[in-house]
């Protein structure tokens with residue numbers, strides 16, 4: 001069976017078309033300015049694009065013999081509620097047995113399903129976007145506390161400023177996105193003279 005993974009350009013085309021990727025002039029709550037903004041849930045509101053993206057990511061995962069050989073006894077994990085649509089799509093494509101999703105409660109990342117030690121299969125962590133890697137790092141720690149191993153990590157978009165591996169596990173992604181952030185108004189002139197020229201300033205959240 002031929003298994004094709006779409007190119008980075010094809011994935012960016014989907015993200016642009018669905019409004020999940022935008023160019024302009026954006027300001028984050030921490031004061032940083034940037035000429036680009038990802039709002040990944042917008043790509044997952046459509047059945048077709050959600051399926052294409054999740055299946056593509058599942059194919060990257062299946063190429064890894066360490067993951068493929070363990071299926072279906074694998075747990076697909078989402079570090080946060082934002083990654084749930086990706087996790088469900090990847091689980092379906094891989095026919096993986098389990099799915100878990102974490103969220104932060106009282107400052108600590110935990111699974112909504114309150115699972116017990118030893119109940120979690122070898123884990124593949126997936127998310128829609130990897131910005132800093134903090135959520136991923138906390139999820140890896142959570143999984144190890146429960147006595148499970150992380151055998152794979154994947155994300156639709158990875159900022160090139162984010163880590164490329166975690167605990168020796170490579171982070172696979174459909175898009176490696178070269179990020180531009182400016183800490184000050186001064187430095188930002190570069191972004192507002194580029195794609196952001198004439199764009200209204202939008203205040204956005206991560």
Ligand SMILES: [Zn+2]
Pocket residue numbers: 025026033034185188189191192
């Ligand atoms: Zn600016």
